[in-house]
Amino acid sequence: MSLTTLGLELPTDPRWVNIAEMNIGDILIDHAYCEQKAASSCISLIVQYSDKEKLVEVLTPVVAEEWGHFQRVLKELRKRNIPLGRQRKDEYVNQLRSRLRRSIGDQKEQLMDNLLLNALIEARSCERFKLLSEHIEDEGLRKFYRELMISEAGHYRNFIELAETYLPAERVRERWKEFLAVEADIMANLEVRGDRMH
Ligand SMILES: [Fe+2]
Numbered sequence: 082m083s084l085t086t087l088g089l090e091l092p093t094d095p096r097w098v099n100i101a102e103m104n105i106g107d108i109l110i111d112h113a114y115c116e117q118k119a120a121s122s123c124i125s126l127i128v129q130y131s132d133k134e135k136l137v138e139v140l141t142p143v144v145a146e147e148w149g150h151f152q153r154v155l156k157e158l159r160k161r162n163i164p165l166g167r168q169r170k171d172e173y174v175n176q177l178r179s180r181l182r183r184s185i186g187d188q189k190e191q192l193m194d195n196l197l198l199n200a201l202i203e204a205r206s207c208e209r210f211k212l213l214s215e216h217i218e219d220e221g222l223r224k225f226y227r228e229l230m231i232s233e234a235g236h237y238r239n240f241i242e243l244a245e246t247y248l249p250a251e252r253v254r255e256r257w258k259e260f261l262a263v264e265a266d267i268m269a270n271l272e273v274r275g276d277r278m279h
């Protein structure tokens with residue numbers, strides 16, 4: 082899964098995967114919350130847009146998959162005797178939300194933004210899982226992250242395709258470009274830390 086496939090503009094700082102490996106316990110905790118939030122975000126979309134048949138059909142199995150990922154990360158934590166603890170602040174997602182969420186505008190545009198925000202987080206997670214799957218020593222975790230990388234790439238496509246179901250593809254592409262530019266700017270200015278997945 083290359084950056085081009087995912088559309089991302091800025092590759093992850095190469096230092097990240099090394100410091101992440103040194104703090105793998107913290108990474109697993111943060112990862113567990115990412116999966117929990119991914120499941121909960123899909124549920125919110127299904128609740129909010131229950132009249133959109135395609136959206137409900139596509140996202141219902143994604144909820145199950147994300148919850149399955151959450152369970153698997155919990156298992157990795159348990160194996161290492163690491164407690165899940167309380168959720169930490171997610172600076173990356175908070176900044177994306179504050180810069181990309183619009184409270185006004187028509188409903189279709191809002192739906193598109195919701196879907197693209199999810200697509201963006203999936204794409205970046207996918208890129209990070211790829212780095213973990215290629216660079217860390219732990220063989221079991223490498224395999225685990227490889228599987229998740231493939232799964233999140235599928236989710237990324239799901240969200241983009243859903244956006245294109247409800248809005249013209251051209252409009253989606255235009256807005257997606259804005260999302261990518263904002264994401265690259267956030268990434269460039271975020272502190273590189275080994276206790277966060279993003
Ligand atoms: Fe996931």
Ligand SMILES: [Fe+2]
Pocket residue numbers: 119147203232233236
């Ligand atoms: Fe996902």
